[in-house]
Amino acid sequence: QKMEAPGSPYASSPESAPKRAPRSSPPPPQDRPDADHDAAEPEDDKEKPTHLRFLVSNTAAGCIIGKGGSTINDFQSQSGARIQLSRSHEFFPGTNDRIIMVSGLFDEVVKAMELVLEKLLSEGEESNEAEARPKFRLVVPNSSCGGIIGKGGATIKSFIEDSHAGIKISPQDNNFVGLHDRLVTITGPLNSQMRAIHLILSKLSEDVHYPPNLSSPFPYAG
Template sequence: MWERRTHARILVSDADAGCIIGKAGYDIHAMEARSGAHIKLSGRGRPLPGTDRRVVLVSGLFRTVMDAAELVLEKLFYLGDQVIDAEATVVLVVPDACCGALIGKGGEVIKSLAEESNAGITVSPYDICYGFHDRLVTITGHLDNQLQAIFLILSELLDDVRYSSSVASLSFPSSSVRYGGDGQDEHVERYHSRPDTPVRSPDYDSHVQGTLTMGVADEYVGAVIGYGGRTIQEIERVTGVQIKIVKGEFIPGTNEREVVISGTREAVDAAEAMIMQRVSDATKGRRRQQGGGGGDRRPVKEVE
């Protein structure tokens, strides 16, 4: 588990972002060097839509992401050896599609995570999304409890292909999500595409034409295409989108291929869900063939 790739998105204020970056970027580079993870921030004046906070994206191997998360939170909790706020609030950004499994039937999963970590964990309402179909997971408690909660949450999301693939289309300062109702090739930043409006607000227009680029692991591209291209053609027929899979090139730093989906927002969302389901089915089938399962979870305190 510790050698698998994952990511975490953490909301921070402008002031906290400055503390994380440090003078001339010294602090953020030092945290990357110590943890081995990649750490990026959304630009100044470009908060996650629906909030006034910037996004810290931490990505890499699970163990490096946890190490980096600890370093980032220490920046928010401590000034040198002095405690700034013993019970500061940490907010994670999680794709809406992943939140159902994270909450569990009747809230069973989220309650068990809160009890195990001894932290408060709440998920924002399902009918209000932020950014690009995201929800907010708020964690309260002491630093150690919050780190344990982050560890447990990322563990739950580790096998969710919708979560792992979502990082492929995240980029700062800009991303591969483009929307131009008149067909213009306007490169719109993912976290600034609708600056003041949660995606599911009354102003959300599901008929706006757009393009979404997502990543699919190379080993599962065949499952998306299907025999003779039948699966991908069926997805296009049912949703009305156009799908292009970039050949011969991986997304930098990954073993994933770019899958470009074009159509109305509503159609793109439907096609993305169908592709994710195909990948999820293929993943489960491979695990059954291998007779494998995940390793045991280790507590955060063992992450050095």
């Protein structure tokens, strides 16, 4: 179905979440028991573990792993995030692409994504293959796509305006039993893609149904 975006500017749209006001109350004393402390203060979404999954070709997977795993180890130590790949024959259903999963705290995941994206874009510039055109495909559960699209398409439209990236969500593919994920394709220069990824990850981190982690980057095995 076609989504009509409302004509109102997004700044005044009721969909945009109110900014969290800074707490003016004094900090709690240090000797309070932890359980009480947890109950009193909601956890910030960015302090919780989260993850992102995205697709890469076998060639791109090789350049992210590096010789003897040197590149991926370097990216993990620089970012603090964990980076896992599906095995060489484990492709996202309907594609010949492997899945990379980056997991950790919000800022760790963002840092790792920057390192990976810079690497992919620099490799893409060296080879003039058609597939090297800078586009990035995130794997997002169906249940979380509604939050990214927003009412009448308002959220995705605001993300596109904010990041200046192209953002498209694939239709649900019913050809594969047990596939409950869709692809979010992001296009544009590196800084636009990173801004879009940041906005989408922020949205996913707020989604109570979005799991903080998966046991494997490839959850589709029979």
